[in-house]
Amino acid sequence: MLMVRYVASKFFYMLVSLFILISATFFLMKAIPGNPFMSEKAVPPQIRERLMEQYGLNKPVIEQYGQYLKNIAQGNFGISMKMQNKEVTELITDTFGASLKLGLIAIVVSVIVGVLLGLVAALYHRKLIDNIAMVLAVLGIAVPSFVIAAMLQFVFAQKAGWFHVSGFSGPLDYVLPVVALSAQPIAFIARLTRSSMLEVLHADYIKTARAKGLNWFTILFRHVVRNGILPVVTYLGPMTANIITGSVVIEQIFGIGGLGKVFVTSISNRDYTLIMGVTIFYGIILMLARFLTDIAYVFVDPRIKLNNGKEG
Amino acid sequence: MALHNELIPQADAAQLSPEDFRKIGANEKQSEVIQRESLSAWRDSWERLLQNKLAVTAMIVMLIIIIMSIIGPMISNFDYQTNDLMNTNKAPNSVHWFGTDDLGRDMFVRTWMGARISLTVGLAAALIDLMIGVIYGGIMGYFGGRVDEIMNKFAEILYSVPYLLVTILLLVVFEPSMGTIILALTITGWINMSWIVRGEIIQLKNREYVLASRSMGAGSGRLLFRHLLPNAMGPIIVTLTLSVPNAIFSEAFLSYLGLGVQEPIASLGSMINASMSAWNLYPWRMLFPAILISLTMLAFNIFGDGLRDALDPKLKK
Amino acid sequence: MEPILEVKDLHVSFSVRGGEVKAVRGVNFTVGRGETIAIVGESGSGKSVTAQTIMRLIPSPPSMIKQGEIIFNGQNLLAKSNKDMEAVRGKDIGMIFQDPMTSLNPTIKVGKQITEGLIKHQNLSAADAKKRGVEMLKLVGIKNAEARFNQYPHEFSGGMRQRVMIAIALSCQPALLIADEPTTALDVTIQAQIISVMKDMQQRFGTSIIMITHDLGVVAGMADRVMVMYAGEVVETGTSMEIFKNPQHPYTRGLLRSLPRIDQRKDEPLVPIIGTPPDLIKPPIGCPFAARCDHAMSVCEKIDPAATHLSDTHMSRCWLLHPMAQEVTTS
Numbered sequence: 001m002l003m004v005r006y007v008a009s010k011f012f013y014m015l016v017s018l019f020i021l022i023s024a025t026f027f028l029m030k031a032i033p034g035n036p037f038m039s040e041k042a043v044p045p046q047i048r049e050r051l052m053e054q055y056g057l058n059k060p061v062i063e064q065y066g067q068y069l070k071n072i073a074q075g076n077f078g079i080s081m082k083m084q085n086k087e088v089t090e091l092i093t094d095t096f097g098a099s100l101k102l103g104l105i106a107i108v109v110s111v112i113v114g115v116l117l118g119l120v121a122a123l124y125h126r127k128l129i130d131n132i133a134m135v136l137a138v139l140g141i142a143v144p145s146f147v148i149a150a151m152l153q154f155v156f157a158q159k160a161g162w163f164h165v166s167g168f169s170g171p172l173d174y175v176l177p178v179v180a181l182s183a184q185p186i187a188f189i190a191r192l193t194r195s196s197m198l199e200v201l202h203a204d205y206i207k208t209a210r211a212k213g214l215n216w217f218t219i220l221f222r223h224v225v226r227n228g229i230l231p232v233v234t235y236l237g238p239m240t241a242n243i244i245t246g247s248v249v250i251e252q253i254f255g256i257g258g259l260g261k262v263f264v265t266s267i268s269n270r271d272y273t274l275i276m277g278v279t280i281f282y283g284i285i286l287m288l289a290r291f292l293t294d295i296a297y298v299f300v301d302p303r304i305k306l307n308n309g310k311e312g
Numbered sequence: 313m314a315l316h317n318e319l320i321p322q323a324d325a326a327q328l329s330p331e332d333f334r335k336i337g338a339n340e341k342q343s344e345v346i347q348r349e350s351l352s353a354w355r356d357s358w359e360r361l362l363q364n365k366l367a368v369t370a371m372i373v374m375l376i377i378i379i380m381s382i383i384g385p386m387i388s389n390f391d392y393q394t395n396d397l398m399n400t401n402k403a404p405n406s407v408h409w410f411g412t413d414d415l416g417r418d419m420f421v422r423t424w425m426g427a428r429i430s431l432t433v434g435l436a437a438a439l440i441d442l443m444i445g446v447i448y449g450g451i452m453g454y455f456g457g458r459v460d461e462i463m464n465k466f467a468e469i470l471y472s473v474p475y476l477l478v479t480i481l482l483l484v485v486f487e488p489s490m491g492t493i494i495l496a497l498t499i500t501g502w503i504n505m506s507w508i509v510r511g512e513i514i515q516l517k518n519r520e521y522v523l524a525s526r527s528m529g530a531g532s533g534r535l536l537f538r539h540l541l542p543n544a545m546g547p548i549i550v551t552l553t554l555s556v557p558n559a560i561f562s563e564a565f566l567s568y569l570g571l572g573v574q575e576p577i578a579s580l581g582s583m584i585n586a587s588m589s590a591w592n593l594y595p596w597r598m599l600f601p602a603i604l605i606s607l608t609m610l611a612f613n614i615f616g617d618g619l620r621d622a623l624d625p626k627l628k629k
Numbered sequence: 630m631e632p633i634l635e636v637k638d639l640h641v642s643f644s645v646r647g648g649e650v651k652a653v654r655g656v657n658f659t660v661g662r663g664e665t666i667a668i669v670g671e672s673g674s675g676k677s678v679t680a681q682t683i684m685r686l687i688p689s690p691p692s693m694i695k696q697g698e699i700i701f702n703g704q705n706l707l708a709k710s711n712k713d714m715e716a717v718r719g720k721d722i723g724m725i726f727q728d729p730m731t732s733l734n735p736t737i738k739v740g741k742q743i744t745e746g747l748i749k750h751q752n753l754s755a756a757d758a759k760k761r762g763v764e765m766l767k768l769v770g771i772k773n774a775e776a777r778f779n780q781y782p783h784e785f786s787g788g789m790r791q792r793v794m795i796a797i798a799l800s801c802q803p804a805l806l807i808a809d810e811p812t813t814a815l816d817v818t819i820q821a822q823i824i825s826v827m828k829d830m831q832q833r834f835g836t837s838i839i840m841i842t843h844d845l846g847v848v849a850g851m852a853d854r855v856m857v858m859y860a861g862e863v864v865e866t867g868t869s870m871e872i873f874k875n876p877q878h879p880y881t882r883g884l885l886r887s888l889p890r891i892d893q894r895k896d897e898p899l900v901p902i903i904g905t906p907p908d909l910i911k912p913p914i915g916c917p918f919a920a921r922c923d924h925a926m927s928v929c930e931k932i933d934p935a936a937t938h939l940s941d942t943h944m945s946r947c948w949l950l951h952p953m954a955q956e957v958t959t960s
Contacts, residue, residue, distance in 0.1 A: 017472040024478060028485045142557075142609035144564055147584060147602045150591055158592055204731040210686055211726075212746040212797065213719030215712075222745075223734055230736075245476050249568050253588070267484060267569050275484060279477050286474040302781040303735055332928035333954045338903065338921050 007295060014291045021283040025276050026068050030061055032272070077277030082269045088277035091262055096281075099247055099258035106178050106243050110185035111236075115229055117186065118193025122228070125198060133190060140187025145246045149180035149253045166255030177254045181246045185239045189232055197228035233297050240289035244282060357546070360622040367618020373611040377604070381431055384424025392417060392425040393576035401594045411596040413586070422578055423600045429579040430560050430605065433490065437497040437559035442552055444498070445505025446541065452506065453513025454536055460510070467503045475500040476562065483571040490573060493566065497559050508551045512544035546623035553616035557609040564605060580605040632659040633804055633837050634683070639697035641678050644690060648910045652678045654861035656697075660805065665831065665838040667852035667869075669845065669884065673906055675861040676841045680807050683839070684724055685714050702804065720750040723798030723836075727810040729790035733782035740766075740778035743797050750801045765796040768833070769826050788819035792826060799830055806831075807839045812847055824850055845888050849873060854942065857881050860906050860917035862933075867943035877937075877945035879922045916948065924949055 049058075059067075071078065077088035121133040156176060157165040163176055200206065201224060209219045248260035259278065266274035298304050361367055385392060390408070396416030404411040410419035448467070452460045482496040513536075516522060522539050530539075541548075564581025566572045572582040580601045587597035641653040653675040660666050668676040681687045683699055685706060699706040706717065718724075726732045734742060743765060744758035753761065759778070766774035769792040782790060791811060798806055808827065812820035824847060831838055840851060848855055848869065855872040857865040857880065865878040876882045883902040904921040907913050913920070919929035929948050937950040948954055 013469060013472065017469050020469065021473045021477065024473075025481055028481050032485050138610060138613060139606075141613055143606045144561060144581075144584075144602075144609075146564075146568060146588070147598075147606065150584075150588060150598065150602075154592055154595075204726055204728060205734040207686060207726065208724075208732045208742075208794070208797065209734070209745075211684060211718055211724040212749070213715045213717065214745060214749060215715050218749075223737070227734065227736055241474055241476070245565065249565065252568075264569060267480070267571065270484070272484075275481075279481060283474055283477055286477075287472060290472055301736060303783045328928060328951075328953055330953060332931070333926045333948070333951070336925050336927055336930075338923050338925060 003298070006298065010291055010294050014287045018283060018287055021287075022069065022072060022280055023065075025279055026065055029272050029276055030064075072280065077280070078273040080266075080271055080274045082266075082271040082274070088274055091274065092259060092277060092281050095257060095259045095262050098256055099244075099251065099260055102174065102177055102181065102251075102256065102258065103240075103243050103247055105174060106181040106185070106247075107236075107239065109178055110182040110189060110239060110243070111232065113182070114186040114189025115193050115232060117190040119197055119225065119228070121190065121194040122197035122201060130194075134194070137187040137190045140183045141191075143183070145180050145184055146249045146253060148183050149176070149250050152176045152180055153253065166253075173254075177250050177256060180253075181243055181250050184246070185242055188239070188242075189235060192231050192235060193228060196231045197224060200224050200228045203227075230297075230301055233300055234293065236296070237286075237290035237293035241286050244286065357622045361618055364618045364621065367615055367622070370611040370614035370618065373607060374615055377427060377608055377611065378431060381424050381427040385421045385428070388418060388421045390418035390421050392421045392578070401590075401597070403594075404596055410600045411594070413583075413597055414590075414594075417576075419597065419600060422583060423580075423604060426578045426580040426583050426601055427604055427608070429490070429573055429577060430563060430581065430608070433494055433497070433563045433579065434556040434558075434560040436494045437501060438552055438555045440494065440498040441502040441505050441555055442548070444502035446509050446548065448502065449506030449509025450513060450536055450541065453510040454517065454532065454540065456514070464510075467506060470500055471503045473500065476565070479562065479566065480569065480571060483566060488566070488571050488574060493563060493571075493573065496566075497562055501555065501559070505548070505551055505555070508547050509541075509544060512547055513540050516540050516543050550616055550620045550623065553612060553619055557612040557616075560605065560608060560612075580608075631662050633662050633702060634660040634839075635698075635700040636679070636683070637698040637700070639679065639682065639699065640695035641675075641682050641687070642693050642695055644693065645910070649693075650909045651912055652692075652861055652909060653682070654909075654912065656858070656861075656863055658856055658863065658866065660837050660839060662804070663831070663835045663837055664854065665840060665852050666854045666856060667840045667842060667848040668856050668858060669842060669848060670858035671843055671906065673860075673909070674858040676858050677809055679858070680724075680809050680839060680841050683807060684718060684722060685709075685711075686718075686724070716750075719746040719798075719803070720801045721803050722805045722807060723801070723803040724807045724809065725791070725794040725798045725811050728814045729787050729794055730814070732794055733790055735782055738779055738781055739785065739793055742782075743778075743793070743800055746797065747800050761800065762796075765800050766793070768830065769793070769796045770822075771796075787815055788822060791815060791819075791823050795823075795826055795830065799834060799836065802834050803836065805837045805839065807841070809841045810843070811840070812844065813842070820847070821850075827851070845884060857884070860912060861909055862917060862946070863944075864918065864947070865943075865945040867940075867945075871940070871943040875943075877939060877943070877950060878918075878947045879924050879949070880918045881945075883921075916946075926954065 075089055077092070080086040080088055080091060083091070117133050117137070121130040124130045153165060153176060157163045164173055167173065206219065206223055209223045214222075244260075247258065248263055250256070251258045251260035252264050259281075262274070263278045263282075265271075266278060388409075394417065396412065399408070399412050399416040400414055402408055402412040402416075404419075408418050408420065410423055413419055413422065448463065452463045452467075478499060479496040482499065483492060486492045486496075517535075517540060522535060525539055526535060560580075563572060563579055564584070567579055567581030568585045570585075572585075573579050578586070583601040584598055584605070587594065587601070591598045636656055636658050639653055639656045640651070643650040643652055652673075656675070656679055658666065668679065670676045678687060678692075682692075682694060683701075683706065694707055697707070701717070702721065706714070709717070733739065740759065740762050743762040744753075744755070747753050747758040747761055748755070751758075763774045763778050766777055771777050771789060771792055777785075782793075785793065794811075806827075811827070812823050815823060827838065828851065830836065838851075840847065842848060852869050854866065854868050856863055857872070857878065859880050865872065865876065865881045867875075872881060873885070876885055880902070883900070886900040887902060889899055902921060907917050907920065913930070915928075915930040915932055916922070916925075916934055919925045922929065926948055928951075932948075934946045934948045934951070936944050936946050938944050939950075
């Protein structure tokens with residue numbers, strides 16, 4: 001019962017945030033001086049009017065807003081302004097698959113490598129292996145992903161010739177983009193895991209477990225790791241955001257025809273309906289990721305109080 | 313009572329004289345010596361920071377980058393925006409220390425100008441976050457109750473709107489410039505700071521010395537600014553230090569989307585972006601800005617971590 | 630009484646940045662079957678280190694066992710491998726700790742934390758272990774044991790958690806229980822309950838108990854014998870009666886004087902022991918308590934006093950017990 005209320009309240013807040021994002025998107029676009037077709041001088045007045053009508057731009061703003069909300073609820077983001085006769089929804093669904101695949105692989109790789117790195121660093125605290133792991137982690141945080149991507153591309157694709165420079169055909173083509181995309185999340189997770197594992201390793205209940213005569217591996221997996229990865233769960237939401245923003249750039253560099261590339265193109269084309277559509281779509285994904293993170297956390301940490309819908 | 317001493321190896325009883333059993337009493341001077349010099353909390357933290365070689369190195373690197381971003385453009389004969397189409401894409405040489413870009417502009421000057429822009433964006437965004445965060449978080453933490461609840465809910469909802477998307481939207485609508493970029497970055501950036509401040513204030517406001525001051529009739533303003541905020545300073549400074557590289561990073565990302573500062577001005581991010589298309593031919597065009605941005609991020613992050621360790625009394629040995 | 634544990638000349642040090650802290654310096658004692666011995670002393674006196682060394686729980690490095698033997702049931706625990714020690718911990722020696730709020734794993738159900746040891750040491754099936762676990766919870770006085778078995782630690786109060794800790798420590802019916810300040814973090818009323826649970830369990834299982842505490846009230850209510858530690862050394866041992874009625878070492882007397890008594894007159898002040906313990910990186914060559922001792926003599930600063938046996942059970946290390954000291958003071 002408590003669980004249901006907790007989930008419901010989290011879901012409600014997600015909807016509120018989403019509503020704010022959609023509204024902000026809509027009114028910001030309306031705040032652009034003139035209208036999107038002003039800049040295109042080549043368009044004759046009649047056609048411009050037809051376009052205005054087609055996009056509903058000649059109605060009062062409030063009416064447009066209502067229409068927009070209704071359309072979005074039906075999954076209709078309108079028609080791209082710059083790519084003739086292309087529906088925004090269609091553009092998104094066509095390209096999102098590639099981005100999703102890349103993103104999911106990056107998430108899985110980030111969590112596995114990050115946790116392992118952090119765990120090993122904590123177990124060998126202040127030893128060489130810890131120092132190496134932490135230097136790698138700091139570098140991963142400090143070097144922007146597009147720099148990493150460019151360097152990987154230069155060294156391993158261009159010079160060594162092990163991978164295609166760009167394009168996305170075989171499984172090998174995932175390697176470089178995934179590495180570039182996961183570098184920063186791996187670094188974050190490794191640092192998070194390390195400090196949390198160190199805390200757990202010194203916790204009193206580990207001493208209790210040792211006093212029971214359990215062997216070290218049992219203690220490590222049943223008591224240390226279980227508690228040590230809790231903070232990582234909270235990072236899953238922000239990490240998704242990180243990987244999505246990262247993919248926008250990475251897809252461009254490696255010539256992957258994903259949603260990120262569509263987004264970059266839409267921005268440089270000032271394709272407003274497309275920008276709005278992709279923004280809201282990204283927003284939905286990110287908020288969903290946060291929502292799932294919140295729910296997941298309740299399952300892994302029994303201490304969370306469910307009664308007030310807030311983490312205790 | 314049967315008294316029997318065990319054998320004393322070092323000195324058997326014969327060597328002891330009645331003089332040895334003269335009463336001297338507790339040596340209070342010796343037992344009351346304070347073993348460690350007492351330092352004020354700030355000096356103590358500062359000394360601990362100075363012991364952390366990595367953090368000191370990061371601090372020096374930070375200072376060098378800041379100083380160079382101020383004087384770097386001045387020590388060269390070139391300026392950042394004059395094109396020289398006779399000398400495009402020149403590799404680093406004795407005239408152009410970092411080479412030239414596709415319009416023949418001097419990369420040394422442009423790199424340091426870029427660092428100046430990136431740092432300004434980072435520092436300005438961080439400072440604005442600080443101001444809003446301290447006020448908002450201070451009010452939440454200090455007044456608590458209903459005020460806190462409502463303000464906190466608002467912050468939570470705002471926070472869950474993905475900030476980069478909002479930033480992108482703002483910059484699509486309002487033409488990118490230093491001002492709009494900083495504004496766009498701070499629109500949700502202050503929330504984290506306000507939570508840090510709130511948490512600290514809530515912890516501090518029930519401490520005895522605050523209660524004592526309150527019982528002596530100190531007003532809210534005095535309590536907040538004289539007692540609460542100064543003691544919450546540690547985590548605030550750490551958060552501030554770590555939010556600078558975040559803002560720099562976001563600006564670089566925006567530049568990549570073409571939403572950064574506009575030509576001929578360049579930030580480190582936009583220079584990297586501009587060099588991307590031909591970077592295998594003219595690697596220096598990317599290398600110098602890339603190294604500098606990485607170094608800046610590295611220095612701020614390491615220094616921030618060092619600061620946190622130095623200010624955290626839990627780690628005191 | 631047949632001794633179950635014999636600690637012989639134990640020396641334990643910690644390496645720290647400034648050198649080597651000699652935390653335990655030549656400790657000897659025995660624990661008989663079914664006996665309760667209390668180790669008393671202020672923080673840093675080496676009492677906890679001694680206890681954790683018996684369990685081999687102190688991490689090494691930074692700790693080093695410099696010399697000595699710990700004979701438990703005829704075997705030297707210090708000579709055992711880590712693997713062999715695992716079979717002793719929890720099975721033959723159980724331990725409970727100071728802070729029940731942090732001693733239980735917050736993400737594992739209480740029941741599972743009790744049965745863990747049972748399954749490991751007694752090869753019980755999960756169902757049998759659960760039966761034993763519930764039984765243990767009932768024995769330590771937890772109501773609704775079946776329901777409580779499936780709850781998480783945060784659903785228990787501090788006192789209840791300490792009961793759970795006792796249940797965990799005694800689940801395999803060990804011969805020896807080490808309780809490291811088990812009541813320090815608890816409210817006074819709860820302290821009494823925990824003590825009575827421990828006594829009750831001791832009678833039921835015949836467990837020997839080493840009780841580490843700085844609270845002499847706890848000692849009086851529980852211990853057969855008392856061992857007073859100061860600066861890593863045992864300065865006085867004796868039966869509870871001997872220590873409370875006839876304390877010989879000035880430090881023991883100081884401890885007792887700083888404790889309020891019910892029959893104390895209002896104008897009779899509590900006397901604190903002034904000063905702080907010595908730095909154990911460079912322990913004093915003489916008696917470690919000399920600098921704080923009102924009765925200190927010049928010999929006290931030069932030579933560490935040896936043990937003086939006042940009875941078969943009562944020992945004190947103080948120069949005041951030397952025949953010459955009595956001559957000087959009486960003359």
